[in-house]
Amino acid sequence: MVPLVSLAMFALVSLGMVLTPGPNMIYLITRSICQGRRAGFISLLGVIFGFVFYMFCAAFGLTAILLAVPYAYEAIQWVGAAYLLYLAWGTIKPGARSVLSPRTDLDIDGPRKLFMMGFVTNLLNPKIAVLYLSLLPQFIDPFEGHLLLQSITLGLTQIAVSFSVNLAIVFAAGSVASWFSTRPTWLKIQRWVMAGVLTALASRLALDHRQV
Template identity: 50%
Template sequence: MIPFHELLFFILAALVLVISPGPNMIYLISKSITQGKKSGFISLIGVVCGFLFHIVMVSFGLTAVLFAVPIAYTVLKTVGIIYLLYLAYQAIKPKSKNIFEVDENGSHDSPKKLFSIGFLTSMLNPKVAVFYLSLFPQFIKPEYGSVLIQSLELGVIQVLVSFSVNFLIILTAARVALFFAHNPAWIRVQKWFMASVLTCLAIKMAFSKAK
């Protein structure tokens, strides 16, 4: 088992990761506000499962193989970039719906779709795998026991931190809808800002390199 004082540093690093703006946070806020807290929670389960995918890959050494083969990393990264650009287009396309606008027509995505998109949003982000690969080795030491168990331990802690913070975000995101309801002039600004953020994330991902 990893000593508690070292786990505290890891928890701090995991907290920094989750509060950093990214596609996961944007997606969760969007669904929480437009479709309600229940939809946001289902989306969060999908995001968490995406984290679990990366954790399993790292724990069993598969991610190391992925990054050792340039074409494998390139394929995953390309899919992620295309997906982010697609989300950016959806934000500003003609007659697009404001992500902060409460859906009053009862038109909600199915739980399966919410979960699937949340899962893909998390899984198709190679930066998550890079984070795990660069951080886990700093806390895992043979003298602490099984390397596999230590890796899974860190993974579980990261998931718990991410789930807790994002759950709080889901609970408070709906309040933003009230602001836009009373300030409609900001809706267009919000759409272009969201599209810009997503595009910047895609560009940043495009220039990222395998470790």
């Protein structure tokens, strides 16, 4: 089994990751405000399923294969960067509103679509695969038992941390939106800050080259 100290350290790393603004957080906030907490929760389940997918890919070595295939990672990398830039433009384009602004014009989607949108939003971030591939080996000790079991234990720890934080975001989104709704200046600032963060993430993703 994974030593408790290593497990705690990995949990802290996972916490720092989930607290970093990204497409998952934006999607969950938007969906929770527009369609309610239940829709946000279903969307969160889709996001978590994306983590489960990457966890098993890392555990069984599929991410290593992905990174070894010429142009496979680069293709996903550019798709992810383009998606982040699309989200960034959506926050500042003419007529755009903050994700924290109450909206009534968003389509009401069913549970299946909500789940799949959450899953795809998470899946389009290739940094998750790289994160699992680069972080997990650092916390696995060959002398502590079954390597696959250690890998899954660490993955489940990351998923538990991500689920807890994102669940709090889903439930708090409405209150935060109400606070911002009475402060239009802060809404404008939030839009530009979020666009800047997403652009920076997209640039870093696009310019990040693998070490060979």
